[in-house]
Amino acid sequence: MKAIESMRSSVQIGSWAAVCLLAAGFNASASFAADAESVLLPQDVPHYRVGDNWTYLWSDLLSGQSKTITQTVTSVHADGSASLLIAPGGGRVELTPEANVIPNGADQHACGIALHFPLRTGAHYEADCQAVGAAGATVLRRAQCEVEEVETIKTRAGSFSAIRIRMTGVWSPQSGAGGGPMTETLWYAPSVKRVVREEFQGRMAGKGVPATTAMELAHYAVKP
Known part of the structure; x- marks a missing residue:
């Protein structure tokens, strides 16, 4: 019984760890998207050069x-x-x-x-x-x-x-x-x-x- 409970605990911990990793990955992606947007916006007029x-x-x-x-x-x-x-x-x-x-x-x-x-x-x-x-x-x-x-x-x-x-x-x-x-x-x-x-x-x-x-x-x- 203790072995089964230990196994269940391991599965729960593993599942929780996976959820945490996914959440961390999502947060990192969201942070990256927010950073990209903050760099690009607001955006002012471009400056052209001869030859462009x-x-x-x-x-x-x-x-x-x-x-x-x-x-x-x-x-x-x-x-x-x-x-x-x-x-x-x-x-x-x-x-x-x-x-x-x-x-x-x-x-x-x-x-x-x-x-x-x-x-x-x-x-x-x-x-x-x-x-x-x-x-x-x-x-x-x-x-x-x-x-x-x-x-x-x-x-x-x-x-x-x-x-x-x-x-x-x-x-x-x-x-x-x-x-x-x-x-x-x-x-x-x-x-x-x-x-x-x-x-x-x-x-x-x-x-x-x-x-x-x-x-x-x-x-x-x-x-x-």
């Missing part, structure tokens, strides 16, 4: 189409914005001080403008913008943005500690019928100075299969 470059892979999950785009900083302006050279094609766009890409000569309402610094956990702001669709029609977007948390995101360029921003709203053509709900999630990595992954879904009047696109970083080279 980013290569993205864009893909359309419905059609299976994809393309690779490289953006290289050719000049940095006094307000902190930068000019980007696009390859292939040799086109040019502007990178705002808040890491948003807009067409040359466009105002701040050009897509995308999902980032608004300083980035703080729980921050809410509105993003109104317009974009030109594949058929040449102008599409208007209005979304509510929320800075959610810091998490590790894996991309073709590697894994990054990134700040997740969630967008929910609606899109509509500038003229004619159509439009519907949209959601978009972005992961901004301060070490890269840019969004490293972006996922978009939009539905026509909330019906049918959603148009789904994704863009992720495939390669980058930036200066401090």
